[in-house]
Amino acid sequence: MSLSRALVRRRSRSTSGRALLLTAVTVAGVMTLTSCSDADGGSKPSNSSGGNYVTGAGGISRVAKGERADAPRLDGATVDGKTLDTATLKGKVVVLNVWGSWCPPCRGEAKYFAKVSKEMTDAGQDVAFVGINTRDNSTQNAVNFEQDYGITYPSLYDPDGKLMLRFPKGTLNPQAIPSTIVLDKEGKIAARTLVAINEEQLRSMIDPLLAEK
Known part of the structure; x- marks a missing residue:
């Protein structure tokens, strides 16, 4: 050569x-x-999932009542060793928060979820909060996170993200960590955000659904 x-x-x-x-x-x-999304609650995620929804201020997407898709059934073990099935929560507004103890934006928004969930529960409002803990390699990390931030509602343990994949394509499905999805009282997907949010934004996703007849 x-x-x-x-x-x-x-x-x-x-x-x-x-x-x-x-x-x-x-x-x-x-x-x-x-x-792990940016901690800035005002950023706007891309509308890559399709569907008839509108993304407004703070990156919150909403679907009109007559156009909402059914949410999937989410069930399994929780981080504290119990079990949970979201099918039993129908009739309530359900707040689903996807989080990980390793995620800085999740830590930033946790105090707001703890505060709002406690106040609404104490007031007897028809709302249930459910966490979906993902990509944590042990439940102990998740339990420590909940204790540190005063989270008292249950979180499904989903280390491989399998529960997140149950959401149908073309709907407001979770595409980032953190993600928050709110279901109406009929168990349909009504609102979603793919960024960390504050108390005001969280309440703005819940209150209109509580008022629906």
Whole structure:
């Protein structure tokens, strides 16, 4: 083999290696973005799931009453070793919050979920809060998170994200961590946000549904 051909082959291998490394870095960056959303509640997520909904202020998407899709049944073990089935909550507004103890925006919004859930429960309002804990490699991490932030409602343990995949395509499904989805009293998907939210935004997702007849 001539010296010139050997140099060409070495350069080709080097270029291919750099291309593979760049691809790996790019993919890792995309996975990071979808794994944990920005803490800014005012950012607007992309409307990639389709469906007849409108995304308004704070990145909150809403569906008109007559156009809502049924939410999937979510059931299984909770982080504290009990069991839960969301089918038993029909007749109440249900707030589903997807979170992980490793997620900074989840930690930022946790105090608002703790406060609003306690106040609404104490007031006897027809609302139930359910967490979906995902990508935590042990329930102990999740339990510690709940204790640290005063979360008293149950959270389904979903380390592999299988429960999130039960949501039908073309609906307001969870696409990021954190995500919050609110179901109306008929168990239909009424609102969603893919970013961390504050108390005012959380109440704005719940109150209109409590008022529905």
